[in-house]
Amino acid sequence: MAIAPPERRLWWKEPLDKAEIIWITIAFLWGVVMFLAMIYWHIVGEQNLSNEAYRIDPEVFAAKAEEMTEKYTVREEGDTGIPVVHPPPGSDVYLISRLWEWWPILELEKDQSYRLHLSSMDWQHGFSLQPTNINVQVHPNYDLVMTIKPNEAGTFSVVCNEFCGIGHHTMVGRIYVTER
């Protein structure tokens, strides 16, 4: 019994049952398959988080975002006063996260690539792109750079999904994707 010492003192010399050997082998091989699947996806898959990241001061990051916004603002969103920025395809795009907003609103073109930079001005935030459902963590002092390529046109929202204080549930940003 499992609550008493093993009957045979040399329990580690017991032969294994065939069924157990088969199951252990299957389970191990399945582990190998799942391990290789991640590597395989890096080679052929299209959804891999980039490994590119830099240390950055929040002020430096904010300055870059403001510079981009000044250059490429096309309009303001309704009466909210939030600028809508339409950067050229292939360019570096900066999205600020801070208590409690994503700034500015981005307007991207379908099937074009952008280098999206994410960083926080204060606490950690969660970049949750909806409804497509891509979720990336945003840290202060880290500039995470990833290449994104919107594959559908429409209005997308950026919900914060890392708890960031009492205004957390009001922190919603927006990304528009237009047909070319």
Place this chain on the structure above:
Amino acid sequence: MAANTAFRTCPDTGLKVHLPAQALIKANAVAAVVFLLVGGVLGLLVALTRSELDFLPALPAESFYAVLTAHGMDVLLFWIVFFEMAVLYFASAILLNCRLAAPWLAWVGFVLMLVGAIMANVAVIQGESSVMFTSYVPMKAAPHFYLALILFAVGALIGVGVFFATLVIAREERTYEGSVPLVTFGAVTAAIIAVFTLASGAIILIPTFLWSLGYIAHIDSMTYKLVWWAMGHSSQQINVSAHVAVWYAIAAIVLGAKPLSEKVSRSAFLLYILFLQLASAHHLLVEPGVSSEWKIFNTSYAIYLAVLGSLIHGMSVPGAIEAAQRGKGYTRGVFEWLTKAPWGNPAFSGMALSLVMFGFLGGISGVVMGTEQINLIMHNTLYVPGHFHGTVVAGTTLAFMAITYLVVPLIFQREILFPKMAQWQPYVFGLGVAGISLFMMGAGTLGVARRHWDSNFSDATLTFEYPAAAFLMLGLNGLFAIMAAVGGAMYVVVVVGSILFGKRREGAGEPAQQPAEPPAGAAVGSYGNAGTLHLPGTYVLVGVFFVAFVLYYFVNWKYLSEVWPLS
């Protein structure tokens, strides 16, 4: 030290019970149940608020985040670790017929844990520490919030030390023969992982405490997360080891089940010790500053070697049960052993439900979510709590509830009050938790954020609406949470009622079900598969599980392949 040698002999099992150890088991179990009650009520409030159903009560935003913080600590940390202390003392002093080392020191640890647990709750109630269970920097809590957790961890570490010292005494005084029992081996696994876990907690919480006081200027948010999760995730592996040990214990006590192979079961525990600690990576899969190579190696516990451990237990526990049942003559067909199992015994039914739900709900979802790229479509959505309510509530909590039905008669020496209610309790709680887990995972798959007060974003400048199906999931989650709460309340009523008002059991008697033949220390059984090599029922069950696992795994790769290309 006269008190140190006081023993009684258990009339049911023939085990010598060290009275100071018994007192400590009682104290830790009672503290555990109190925190389960508090944390469970808070959890219900969270689920009701998130249900977005107008006819259910909801918390205001500020209380919601405070309640969610306290819920996490009370059930994930305090309920479970107090109970684990009871399991450690049981698996050492009681199962090895031994005296507990330095009971006074164990009491010191207990008091430290209790002070820490109460202080943490006070800090949250005061309102300055609504930082969630994870307390990610640079968000800052009140200093005594961190201090409380440090005290609790130190107390738990002392308890683990007492456990190890008891093992040494048992060996020196030759209170058992040969190797320790499998259940004790599982408890040793839990304790070794606990040392790693609690040390990691100290390494990160002590500087964070100093930072909150102003003595340290800056804590790097990524470093914090890496080390914090070496505590936060590895501590869940203590739970896994402990509740797997509990599965074996219940199967042994209720059915007289023997491990199919001591070698296989113990090797599986060994895999936990060697590889589970890498799991901190599960929380860093979509973070900046860690490379894909690091993520792939660590998130998969090397090559899924810790998962292999669980898959092995997934066969050997039901296999041991089938072998024991077939040995009793339930040999017709593939499943007679299962249909004729003692489903009316809450210890058995709770264990069986825990085993199945831990595998299907918690286990599969955990591996899928822990896949480097798939994490992109799940990170910080409600899928995450959906997963860990499958592991920690359906798995660990239900297993601990199940063994309580044996602990009350054997250790508290009281008969179970309201046996009918006890009989239904695992089913009510289990079904409720299954709903919670499934519907949170469903909502998460649709993108709904965790730790979020308002899924309608009514106060946001920019509007957004989740799909209607997501609200259906949230509503169902609220309703099943009510069911789970009813099941939890039944548990508390039965346990507290039995301890206070249950009929005293003296002399001979039976635990909830016919006990197995008394092991009486030196007496031991032969292996489960010696007489019954053929276990067709277990093969079918394991096959069903494996197919479900593989299908669900690839379905999620399919989901991933449809989102925006990223590189």
